[in-house]
Amino acid sequence: MNRIWLFLPLVLAVTLGVVLYWGLGEDPSELDSALVGREVPSFELPMLREAESPARPEMLKGKVQLLNVWATWCAACRVEHPHLNRLAEQGVPIVGLNYKDERDKAVEWLAERGDPYTQVIYDPEGSLGFDLGVYGAPETYLIDAKGIVRHRHVGVVDQDVWESDFEPLYERYRQDG
């Protein structure tokens, strides 16, 4: 028998070690979205500010934009808000999804902190949130011009996250569309 085979267990152990060590670095709370590559689910919800006018699923088509899930009860959304304001100033269109919130509080929040959203969908029961697989706010989706989800981020989108995760995709899909 060839002596080189004696090293096989060592090689296997090292390989396993490397794979497991690499797994340690992963953030277990970051789940891959089941929705990436699929269209945003359909919904029947009102707008936040214009209570009578329905929000239309078509508003998530036609251009590359962000869909940001937020609520006034969500502490991290406070941290995220200035970043969204800045992105909006830079001309990034952001649609808001006000998630399991109260209308008055949400409107007040936008008046106080500035409004980065082109439009805000009002989802008090979290029904669209559920179909999107939202399990906490804030969450942000990159949606291409055809209304297909291209990226999802759970947690605050700050400058770093925007530059590393969103901006390259945002530019790419804008060129495609």
Next chain:
Amino acid sequence: MNVTVKTVEAVLLLLAVMLLAMPAAAQERFEDPQLRERFSELTRELRCPKCQNESIAESGAPISEDMRERVRRMMREGATDEEIRQAMVDRFGSFVSYRPEFAPRTWALWIGPFVALVIGVGVVLALVARNRARRQLDSTPLSDEERRRAEQWLRDE
């Protein structure tokens, strides 16, 4: 007198707190014991996406409450267990199922142990076969020529 009133108040307060602390899953149960059993089994197989290591049956997170509510609704609408599980996986990803599906990305998970078993059995059989061959070789008597050479070597030592 005053003391008794206080005691009663304290007991009532304690009861109220205990009611609040009851597991969320106990709310709005199915009347039919069979349905209740099915609901409990289903919710134990679905994992809370927020709390990671709790099933939605145990978890008090709002998202788990929403998921339980959806399971209840789909059961009332006559959905099969598979449809309910699939509806959750479609939204929250295969992460939420405590029973991973059999797909290319989980092949290693499902087949890996059997592959390891086959390799292990193979190694054991090979070792046994080699050992037997060696023992056979040991027990073969030396030929006259071999005996002569062995004696020669021993003398040269």
